[in-house]
Amino acid sequence: MSDPETPNQPLLQAATNVPAAQRGSSSRAYKVAGFTLLACLLIAGQAMIAYFLLNQRNDIKSLEEQNSNLQAEMTRGRSVAVPMRTHMAMNALPVMDVSMDEDSSITDPEKPAPRQVTDCQLEAAGKKPVQVPGFRPSCDERGLYQPQQCFMTQCWCVNPANGKQIPGSLKNGQASCRAAVIAGETR
Structure with missing residues (x-):
């Protein structure tokens, strides 16, 4: 396999046959290109974040206004009463007699007072x-x-x-x- 005349020589072996002077400069070029690409991606990411923040400025401002309004309502002490089912027997409520008899001005001793x-x-x-x-x-x-x-x-x-x-x-x-x-x- 190490025969130089073989046409199916592996790529790795062909790359190792490159003179040492050329190998050093090309690997340095790859490193510089990689770092340049990485820096470009980071700058593009920062630009995208800035773009989205500027586009959402109105949304952020309206959320801040809603937050301050809610905080103002909470400090006012105004509460919303939620309808709840009370656990009270119906006979616990006072019953008032509103009938108008001719002797309604006289209290009946047998009739319990409300x-x-x-x-x-x-x-x-x-x-x-x-x-x-x-x-x-x-x-x-x-x-x-x-x-x-x-x-x-x-x-x-x-x-x-x-x-x-x-x-x-x-x-x-x-x-x-x-x-x-x-x-x-x-x-």
Whole structure:
């Protein structure tokens, strides 16, 4: 195979037969050409990035304006109330008798007086503001707060009389509110 007269001589062997002086200058030329090509590609990439940024300047400006508008709305404290299904029994709502009888001015001792609307019922109906926007407390049939209140994925225990959170009861998921609660105190 190393016979110089063989016409099917491999290309690599033919390249090695080139004199040493020519080999050094051509490899240097290939290196310079490679580095030049690499520099051209980098410059072209930078030019493309600059072009795209200039074309998207308006988009970036409108996104910045939207961001500042949203931040301004968030700092104003205005919240959007999301309709939520309240967990309140229908008999917990006060029923008022509006019939006009001739003896309506006289109160009937056998007829129970309409119940007073509680803070829990007012908060659940959205008539009284709560500290967490969008949260509506759960009330029992007497209008007191349910011992466990939940919002999103977190639950906590409260005093049923006033709805104040019991310290240390906040949990992800269901909270265990088995402790007996007596009008204002926890045991």
